[in-house]
Amino acid sequence: MKRFPRFVMLQALVWCVLIVCSTLNVVSAKEAPTQPNMVVVLVDDLRWDEIGCMGHPFVRTPHIDRISREGARFRNAFCSTPLCSPVRACLLTGRYTHNHGIFDNINRSEHSHTLKTFPQELRKAGYATAYVGKWHMGNDDTARPGFDHWVSMKGQGTSFDPTLNINGKRIQIKGHTTDVLNQKVNEFVKAQGETPFCLYIAHKALHPELTQRDDGSITDPSAAKFMPAKRHEKLYSDDAIPRRLNVVDTLEGKRALKRSVAGLPPLSQKTGTSDEVIRDRLRMLAGIDEGVGSLCKLLESQGKLDDTVFVFTSDHGYWYGEHGLSVERRLPYEEGIRVPLLVRYPPLIKAGTLIDEFAVSVDLAPTMLDLAHVKTDQTYDGRSLVPLLKGEHPADWRQSFLVEYNSDTVFPRLVKMGYTAVRTPRWKYIQFNELDGMNELYDVQHDPYEMQNLINDPAAKETVKQLQAELKQLMKD
Secondary structure, three states: OOOOOHHHHHHHHHHHHHHHHHHHHHHHHHHOOOOOEEEEEEEOOOOOOOOHHHOOOOOOOHHHHHHHHOOEEEOOEEOOOOOHHHHHHHHHHOOOHHHHOOOOOOOOHHHHOOOOOHHHHHHHOOOEEEEEEOOOOOOOOOOOOOOOEEEEOOOOOOOEOOEEEEOOEEEEOOOEHHHHHHHHHHHHHHOOOOOOEEEEEEOOOOOOEOOEOOOOOEOOHHHOEOOOOHHHOOOOOOOOOOOOHHHHOOOOOOOOOOOOOOOOOOOOHHHOOOHHHHHHHHHHHHHHHHHHHHHHHHHHHOOOHHHEEEEEEEOOOOOOOHHHOOOOOOOOOHHHHEOOEEEEOOOOOOOOEEEOOOEEHHHHHHHHHHHOOOOOOOOOOOOOOHHHHOOOOOOOOOOOEEEEEOOOOOOHHHOOOOEEEEEOOOEEEEEEOOOOOOOEEEEOOOOOOOOOOOOOOHHHHHHHHHHHHHHHHHHHO
């Protein structure tokens, strides 16, 4: 029998391995769906640093963390308006607040029926679309255009025993609202066949229980109470709440926040958020994490998880007492505008990807359509995040973004505090619409806690001019 030299056999083995790997790559590419399923989990008022994968010292969010571990985590994701109704429209439409017309939290139900959303475009392309949760652009709980399946509630909803509009029929269901919504999510997924679906989940949590008028305004914001499920009421009872250094901010230079407001105490450490309120927020998050876990488990059992784009994010942040603030969201300091953004989709995203480029709420809509390979004639203020998810670093990626807020009368301290703001890698400039001489400038690179307003620093004069020009351009674009 003829014997082949060892190096010839080794060379043949290498070629066999290369051929097999090449074949596997072809098979993998063929298996990646052209129209992946889409899941968006939107949490209300969740700060970027309230989940385990973002470094929280004790909170347990294993299922949310899985999305990060097996996908991508954005370390610089921000909302475009730190207020519920406007930013929800930003996420769905890909447009800034001044372009989509949902300016505040008052009852804009009628206008919200006219929004051009990315699920509408996916539906045109053959997707089955579902909305489950809090719509919160007014009190109207009826279905919006573009959704085949609709499960929602009036206004803010309630933390327990919610009354849901399920495809036009109102039903009260017993239980914690987070659990009820998680159940409805799984029911929808179980009913799906081979048609690709887009499932948008908008949780009531972590929003507090509030009393709301018919016009959408709040009767007493200071009475806000966070209500977790009964089984989570004792979670984290012995854990010390982390605080950022700016809870001791003297507000020197923040003339807008130092204004005297009738009936309200000056901002200080005493006016900040209590430890127990923060614990109740994190306790509410536990139910959301369980829902993420059960949904992933269900998709996995169906063989669909890796064919699903899974997005986890928030509408805006919340105050732990930074700058003396508590329930008064809306302001453009980091704790109010930074949000978590996690995306899992194995055919495209390498596990454990970290992304430092700016991502903004208005990017969600164009990103989802790009991932679904859906073309549209709609225009967007945001841009697709797909290049970043692929691990690319486009040279022309944004170096600034817009944050805007229109004043309302819900919180007396924030009356006339409407603003536009621009954030760059180094600077944040806040320009108030109605308050003269109270603008703010922060070097967030050297002052990450935003405690030193440099607006009147002669050395910053040219920087202010440049940022004013950038802000004007962002509003124009």
